[in-house]
Every structure is written in C-alpha cells, then in structure tokens.
Amino acid sequence: MAVTDLSIRLRPVADEDDLDMFRRFCVEPGLIGLDWRGFQDVQRVAKRFAEDGFLGERDGRLVVDAGGKRVGFVSYTEGVYAGRGPYFEIGIALLPEFRGRGIGWRAQAMLCEYLFTHSPVQRIQAGTHAENVVEQRSLVKAGFQLEGVVRACEFRDGAWRDGHLFSRLRTDPAPPL
Numbered sequence: 001m002a003v004t005d006l007s008i009r010l011r012p013v014a015d016e017d018d019l020d021m022f023r024r025f026c027v028e029p030g031l032i033g034l035d036w037r038g039f040q041d042v043q044r045v046a047k048r049f050a051e052d053g054f055l056g057e058r059d060g061r062l063v064v065d066a067g068g069k070r071v072g073f074v075s076y077t078e079g080v081y082a083g084r085g086p087y088f089e090i091g092i093a094l095l096p097e098f099r100g101r102g103i104g105w106r107a108q109a110m111l112c113e114y115l116f117t118h119s120p121v122q123r124i125q126a127g128t129h130a131e132n133v134v135e136q137r138s139l140v141k142a143g144f145q146l147e148g149v150v151r152a153c154e155f156r157d158g159a160w161r162d163g164h165l166f167s168r169l170r171t172d173p174a175p176p177l
C-alpha cells in the first residue's frame with residue numbers, strides 16, 4: 001500500500017473494534033513498542049470510553065484511520081510549565097503492519113493542527129527514546145525540533161533511561177502533508 005493511496009484522518013473512538021485495539025496494546029507485550037510497561041488493566045478502556053469517549057479537554061485519544069482502516073491511535077495530555085504555560089504532550093502507536101508507510105509523521109502533524117485549531121495552546125511537545133530513531137525522524141517530519149536530552153527521566157525495561165524531548169510551537173512552520 002503506497003502512502004499516496006492512503007487518505008489519513010484522525011477520528012474519535014467509535015466502537016467496540018476500536019476498544020479492542022486499545023485492549024491489545026494493554027496486554028500484548030511489546031505491541032506498543034518501547035513504551036511497553038507491563039500489563040495494563042483492560043477494563044479501564046471501556047470505563048474511559050463510557051466516561052467521555054476518550055475526548056477529555058485535558059487528555060484524550062483519537063483513532064488513526066488510513067484508507068478506511070483502523071491503524072493505530074494518537075494521544076494528547078495537558079501539562080503546565082511554571083503555572084502559566086499550558087502545553088500538550090502527544091503520543092502515538094501504530095499497529096506494526098502499518099508502520100514505515102508515512103502514516104506516523106502525518107498523523108502527528110494532523111494532531112498538532114487539530115490541537116492548535118481547537119485550543120489556544122502555544123506549545124506541543126513529544127518525548128521519545130534515545131533508540132527510537134524512527135519516531136525521532138517522524139517528529140522532525142511533523143515539524144518538531146529537538147530541544148534536548150532529559151536525563152534518566154523514565155524507568156523502562158529494568159533501568160532508568162534518558163529521553164529525547166521535541167517540541168513544535170504554534171509559530172513553527174507546518175509541514176505540507
């Protein structure tokens with residue numbers, strides 16, 4: 001499937017099949033990639049859907065749809081710097097069979113457009129792992145810049161590890177999709 005054949009869009013979580021995809025990420029070791037943190041409670045998925053459809057103002061998820069197929073999800077979580085600097089931190093996970101086709105960077109660029117359009121936030125950030133070169137490239141293609149290395153910021157896979165912090169500001173140029 002060439003990327004030019006795909007129409008990529010973000011959409012709200014809609015049905016039980018979407019929830020099943022989220023449940024898979026909770027219990028299939030490594031499906032989510034380096035962010036695997038052990039088994040997660042699958043019951044939280046339905047609870048959250050019932051609560052607000054994963055469309056919270058402070059955090060939420062959207063399904064990534066490519067060519068009419070459910071291929072993964074993007075997420076956003078609000079944070080605040082120094083009490084007055086709200087920002088969103090975004091995340092993404094695609095199902096393995098849909099990786100490496102140009103979907104990931106486009107979905108993250110689309111999420112930025114969505115958040116900049118529907119909230120006044122000035123800054124969107126994304127953290128990734130030192131060894132996640134694909135996500136680093138994907139973020140740069142989505143208009144992000146590397147800000148630096150955050151030392152020993154996450155406990156993952158048995159050790160404290162550094163993270164790479166990227167950001168895109170409202171005033172940064174948006175990449176052509």
Ligand SMILES: CC(C)(COP(=O)(O)OP(=O)(O)OC[C@H]1O[C@@H](n2cnc3c(N)ncnc32)[C@H](O)[C@@H]1OP(=O)(O)O)[C@@H](O)C(=O)NCCC(=O)NCCS
Nearest residue numbers: 032033092093094099100101102103104105128135137138
């Ligand atoms: C990280 C992820 C979102 C990237 O999305 P993707 O659709 O696979 O990547 P894209 O096709 O958009 O490619 C983005 C860039 O990475 C490159 N790339 C893609 N797959 C690659 C691979 N296996 N090896 C090297 N480079 C690769 C692409 O060529 C492109 O760069 P280029 O245009 O300079 O060549 C996706 O792979 C994924 O969901 N991985 C598992 C979860 C994860 O790691 N999430 C991020 C956690 S911080």
